[in-house]
Structures are given as C-alpha cells and as structure tokens.
C-alpha cells in the first residue's frame with residue numbers, strides 16, 4: 001500500500017511552476033476548478049519510492065495578501081486543505097523578489113521546501129548561491145533545479161518526504177518586524193488567542209500581522225468572532241500608533257521588513273560576481289557595508305555621535321546646573337538654617353539627585369543620535385558589518401546594538417536585547433552589558449582623571465577605560481558561550497531594511513522611550529539612594545565630639561578663619577562618627593590589595609551600588625566641601641592631598657586608575673539589577689551578575705595595581 005502525500009506547488013508567475021509540475025507528473029494530470037471560483041486547478045499524481053503523491057499546481061502569485069483572487073485561492077488552499085508540503089518554486093535569477101512569497105509561507109508556519117529554479121540563468125548572471133548557508137538562514141530545505149532539463153526535479157519529492165518523515169534538522173525562522181511592530185503584534189495576539197476557533201487554522205501571529213496589513217479577508221474572518229469589536233478596535237489603535245512612528249502605513253513597513261529580511265539573508269549567502277544591483281538602498285549599501293570601508297565608516301559615524309552628544313549637551317548641562325543651584329538656594333533660604341530638613345533637602349536631595357540630572361541632556365542626546373542611525377536603517381548595517389566579528393565571540397550582530405546603547409545607560413540597553421530571539425544569545429548579551437561603560441561612570445572618571453593625570457593624556461586614559469570594558473565584555477561573552485551557554489550560534493538573518501528618512505516624531509518617541517528609563521531611575525532609585533546616603537553620613541545627628549565645638553566657635557566669633565576651620569573640623573568629625581564612617585572602616589580592608597583601602601572611598605563604592613554617580617557625590621559630602629560635582633577644584637585638591645593613617649599620600653595615578661577600573665567593572669547599579677531581574681524573569685541572573693562582575697572588578701583592579709607596582713608605576 002503506497003503512502004499518500006499531497007504537495008502544493010506555489011511560486012511567482014513565470015517562475016517555472018508548470019514546467020516543474022509537468023516534469024513531476026508527466027501525463028498523469030487532470031484539470032478541475034477550485035471550489036466556488038473559476039480559477040483552474042491542475043492536479044497530477046506521482047509515484048515515488050513508496051509514496052503516492054498528489055501534486056497541485058497553485059495559481060502563480062507574488063504575495064499572499066488578499067488583493068487578487070489568485071492570492072486568496074492559493075492562500076485558502078494552503079490553510080484549509082493543509083497540503084503536507086508546499087514547494088515554493090523560486091526564480092533564482094530574480095531571487096530577492098521571488099523570496100518575498102517564501103517569507104509569507106514561513107510566517108504561516110507551513111512545511112516548506114524551496115526550489116531554486118532557473119539556476120542555469122542565475123549562474124549565467126553571475127550569482128553564486130551558498131545553498132547550505134541560505135538554507136540555514138531561511139530555515140527551509142533548498143533544492144537547485146533547472147526544470148526545463150529535469151535537473152534536480154527528483155530531489156523535490158526527496159526533500160518533501162524527508163520533511164514529512166521529520167528527518168530535517170533546521171531551525172524555523174520568521175521575519176522579525178522590529179520592536180514597535182512586534183509589540184503591537186503581541187497586543188493583538190493576546191486578544192486573538194482568547195477565541196480558540198480563530199486560531200484553530202491560522203497561527204495567531206500570522207493573523208495579527210495580516211490585521212496590521214489591513215487584510216480584508218482576515219478582517220472578514222475576525223468579524224465572525226464574538227470579540228470582533230474589541231479586536232478590531234485594538235488593531236485600529238495599533239495601526240494609528242505605527243503610522244505616527246513611521247509616517248507610513250504599517251502595511252508598507254511590514255513589506256519593507258520582509259524585503260529587509262531577504263536582503264540580509266541574500267547579502268550573506270549570495271555572491272554576485274558581476275554587478276547587477278539596482279535599488280538606491282543597494283547602491284548605498286555598496287559603500288556602507290563594503291568589506292573594507294564598512295568598519296572605518298562605522299567608527300567614523302560613532303565618533304560623530306559622541307562628538308555631537310558632548311558638544312550639543314554642554315549648554316544644556318549649564319542650564320540644569322544653574323537651575324539646581326537656584327532651587328538649592330531658594331529652598332535653603334526657606335527651610336530653617338542648620339536643621340536636618342534643610343540638610344536633607346539641599347545637600348541630600350537637590351545635591352545628590354541634581355548631580356545625576358546633570359547627565360540627562362547627554363543621555364537624551366546620545367539616544368537621539370542613536371535613533372537617527374536606527375530609524376534611517378543604518379544601525380542594521382552596523383550590526384551586519386559586526387556580525388562576523390560577533391560570531392567570533394559566539395554572538396551575532398543582533399547583540400551589537402544593545403552593546404552600543406550601553407554607552408548611554410545600561411537599562412535601555414538591556415531592554416533592547418528583546419530583539420534577540422535566541423535565549424542563550426540574549427542572556428549572554430544581558431550579562432556582559434554592564435561592562436559597557438555607561439554615562440553614570442563618567443563623573444567618576446572625570447574627577448579622578450582630572451585630579452591625577454596630566455591633561456595631555458587625560459583623553460587616552462578615558463579611552464583606555466572604555467576599551468577595557470569592551471575587552472572584558474568580549475572575554476566574558478566568550479567564556480559564557482563556551483561553558484555556561486554551550487552550543488553553536490544559531491543561524492540568523494541580519495535584516496537589511498531599505499533606507500528611509502526618519503520622521504521627527506519617530507525619533508522623539510525613540511529618544512523618549514530610552515531616555516525616560518534613565519529619568520525614572522533618577523526619580524526613584526537615585527532619589528531613595530541619595531536620601532539613604534544622606535542619612536548614613538549625617539546620623540547620629542549629634543555625635544559625641546572630641547571637642548566642645550559649639551563653645552569654641554562662639555569664642556572665636558571675631559576670627560573668621562578660625563571659625564571656618566573649626567566648622568570644617570566638626571563636619572569632618574561628624575562624618576567620621578556617622579554610620580557611613582563605621583561602614584566604610586569595616587569594608588576598607590577588602591580594597592587594601594587594590595590600593596584604595598580608605599573608609600571614605602569605601603562608603604562611596606557602597607553608595608555606587610545605588611547608582612555609580614553617587615560615588616562622586618559621596619566623596620564630595622565626605623570631604624565636607626561645599627561643591628560636590630566633578631568639576632570642583634576643591635574636591636580634586638582634597639583627593640590629591642588625601643593621606644593614609646601613616647601620613648603618606650593615599651592616591652597616585654596608579655591607585656586612581658585601579659579605582660576607576662573597579663568602578664567600571666564592579667556590581668551593576670540597583671536599577672540595572674532590577675531590569676535584569678525583569679527581563680530574565682528570575683532572581684538567578686541578577687544575583688549572578690552582581691557577584692561575578694564584582695569578582696571580575698576585584699581581580700582586574702588587583703592585576704593592574706599589583707602589576708603596576710611591580711613595574712614601578714607608583715607605590
């Protein structure tokens with residue numbers, strides 16, 4: 001008894017479907033009609049191995065939208081009759097256009113074999129298709145055929161049978177539509193899955209995409225559901241939302257993304273030995289993803305981004321500082337002088353939170369610049385260029401964008417890993433992201449580099465810290481990939497969507513989405529952290545002093561210099577006797593092998609767990625100098641003169657560098673830990689991240705400090 005099998009042949013008009021059909025079935029054919037319509041249905045049978053295969057020649061279509069009766073017939077046959085395998089006949093000499101239909105079958109989740117027909121013409125045109133590579137990227141078996149010469153024809157039923165018998169080991173892939181569209185798809189799917197009847201035949205994701213595409217047939221189907229009103233209302237909102245972001249119908253954005261997916265796959269797996277490129281995007285790509293020019297152009301653009309960010313934010317930072325000072329003076333004047341509440345509001349909150357808000361302009365502008373690169377389509381190219389390099393560390397280009405965003409703030413960067421589908425890739429990217437030196441570390445670097453390094457090498461020192469972070473991230477990613485998350489990197493299509501002019505609204509939305517994460521951090525966690533640090537450094541409020549300062553100050557009323565000196569002395573003693581003082585002294589020995597076993601910096605480092613900017617704020621407070629931002633000369637001088645108990649100087653360039661390295665690498669801030677918890681949905685990874693980064697920080701700072709001493713770079 002022969003086993004039965006139904007195969008449907010699909011493909012663009014003129015791709016050679018009928019020729020394949022004839023080659024497969026010979027004379028055993030008959031012609032009928034599809035139910036209810038006058039479209040001709042050709043069927044034939046093929047006896048092959050122990051199978052009796054029913055072959056159906058579907059109408060030729062470019063797409064599976066609901067625009068033509070042919071498309072609807074083809075689609076309905078595939079979904080309603082559920083043939084065992086679809087063979088998509090693709091004109092290999094016109095590959096990218098023909099694969100558009102294939103992406104839609106992939107989306108439908110049907111068993112698919114792709115025939116690269118007309119491969120003789122493709123070769124003539126100078127196309128070299130890497131079959132295994134392309135097959136892995138698309139997640140479907142591929143067969144080269146020349147239907148007119150019957151070449152490869154028998155491989156088609158071979159592959160179809162292998163697929164049915166589950167002998168194919170390929171990872172399924174689909175087009176990723178980018179975060180915005182993906183989010184809307186998710187919202188719609190959530191409603192769809194409530195109606196079991198709807199998703200019986202059609203995958204929910206496919207339905208959602210079709211609804212965003214405004215597919216009249218699918219809308220008709222949805223209208224039969226009791227939840228129809230609600231679903232269509234959400235769809236309408238989603239479409240409107242996407243329209244404002246992209247300035248275009250979601251339908252065309254979705255089509256763009258499909259072509260982007262194909263373009264990415266073909267750029268990787270198809271070599272063109274003669275030039276037959278046509279579109280503008282292709283022409284731009286000839287330069288931008290050029291094998292030689294690609295990386296220098298990317299580095300040049302990144303340099304511009306940073307330059308722009310720092311230049312353009314300068315005046316804005318001035319405004320924030322002025323506002324902060326004004327508010328401090330205002331509230332300081334209103335609140336009772338010398339009271340705990342005045343100290344809390346002015347020093348603790350306005351001083352502390354303010355030193356963080358100063359960085360808001362930089363962060364927002366950086367994200368704005370990144371949004372320009374992303375929305376124009378360039379970022380996808382950067383990821384494409386870096387893909388090969390990233391493969392060397394066991395990740396792929398997708399991980400690259402979150403790493404870049406990490407230079408702004410690790411929180412939105414970690415959230416951006418959502419575009420990475422493979423769980424292991426995503427976890428590795430999340431775990432190494434905190435080594436990307438975020439904006440919050442900058443105040444620490446600025447303070448210590450300014451205090452201990454000559455201006456002429458300041459830039460190099462700063463640069464070396466960023467590079468060190470990247471190197472540690474690469475090394476750790478490699479180690480994680482090898483030991484913790486084993487297995488080869490999944491084949492992956494780096495999408496190359498066509499270039500488009502970003503819309504202002506889209507840019508602002510992107511900037512706001514990422515920047516507001518940072519603002520929220522300043523408003524919540526850093527606020528709380530500043531209050532806590534203030535409390536620890538100010539209480540007990542009236543400690544037992546070694547001298548009776550109040551009386552002494554009163555007696556010295558006429559000697560202003562002496563009064564100031566006494567006041568500073570008192571403030572310092574109060575600090576030393578505060579909870580923070582005892583805490584710092586308990587921890588300091590841990591840092592002895594790193595060179596900075598000092599209670600004040602220890603308190604700063606503990607505060608830095610709340611937010612790394614707090615390291616500077618705390619040092620400022622502990623040195624009881626009025627100004628605590630990184631620019632202040634006084635804090636710099638105080639650090640330069642800081643002494644150990646034996647009277648020797650605490651800091652030298654080596655100690656300062658060791659400290660900066662430690663700040664770069666150690667525990668991610670509380671907010672980052674919270675985001676890791678949320679994104680991985682478990683406590684395991686945030687706790688792991690907290691411990692392993694701190695261990696790495698200690699080890700690297702140890703090597704640098706002790707190594708430096710051996711080399712005689714300071715005591």
Ligand code: GDP
Nearest residue numbers: 013014015016017018019117118145146147148
């Ligand atoms: P359909 O519209 O998809 O059914 O395409 P047809 O089977 O009618 O083929 C269209 C044209 O392409 C015909 O002239 C075929 O002879 C030709 N053709 C089909 N397959 C191949 C092939 O592999 N190589 C070449 N050179 N021509 C082919």
Ligand code: MG
Nearest residue numbers: 017018019060
């Ligand atoms: Mg035909």
